Amino acid sequence: MKALLGILALVLLFACNPDQVNPNQPNQATDRIAGSVLHIYTPASIFSSYGGAYSRLDFCPGGHFVNFSEVSLQVEGGPYDYNTGQYVSEVDIASANQYTGTWKIEEAQGQSYLVLYYRDGSTAVYELNLVMGGSWQRGKTEFAMEWNKGQCR
Numbered sequence: 001m002k003a004l005l006g007i008l009a010l011v012l013l014f015a016c017n018p019d020q021v022n023p024n025q026p027n028q029a030t031d032r033i034a035g036s037v038l039h040i041y042t043p044a045s046i047f048s049s050y051g052g053a054y055s056r057l058d059f060c061p062g063g064h065f066v067n068f069s070e071v072s073l074q075v076e077g078g079p080y081d082y083n084t085g086q087y088v089s090e091v092d093i094a095s096a097n098q099y100t101g102t103w104k105i106e107e108a109q110g111q112s113y114l115v116l117y118y119r120d121g122s123t124a125v126y127e128l129n130l131v132m133g134g135s136w137q138r139g140k141t142e143f144a145m146e147w148n149k150g151q152c153r
Contacts, residue, residue, distance in 0.1 A: 029128055030105055033114065034061040037146040038131075049075045051093075057116070059103060060152035065116060067099040 040055040051073035058066045072094040101118040105128060112128035126143070130136040135144040 029112070029114075029132055032147065033059050033103075033105075033131065033145075035059065035148055035150045035152070037150050039144045039146060040141060042141040044073065049073060058150040058152050060150065063102050063104055064152075065101055065103050066152065067101070067116075067118075068096070069099065070094065070096045 036059050038055075038057040038059070040057070041052060042054075043052040044050065051071070053069065053071045055067055055069040058068075060066070075093070099118055099120075101116055103114065103116050106113050106115050114126045114128050114131050116124040116126075118124075130143075131145060134147075135142070137143065
């Protein structure tokens, strides 16, 4: 989990703002997104448990994407050791999945959006101006684009 946090911190630090791309020009944005990566991280903590969810979406030319997602949680419990300041036992839980789908830029009510269509029928929608800005946040979830670093360029 600490490695994921470190990776995300670096990506957020170096996420660049592609000033040369106008988000109002869908063809320019499509060319910029294809071959790039979207990192998504949501931290989670409750009482003595912590973890989070991380997704890496590789945007392929031709409108396909591959989404690798990982969720991990560390739960501490049992008797509390006042000498060490820690719980005596802990459990680590982790899960990883890979999803695929298609992506495209769509317009609605004068606004452009990056829309992801997953094979299971679900969708995800992001405002194109936020995507092209390089990084943004929704609640506790952080998003960062890594330009031209996708595995399917």
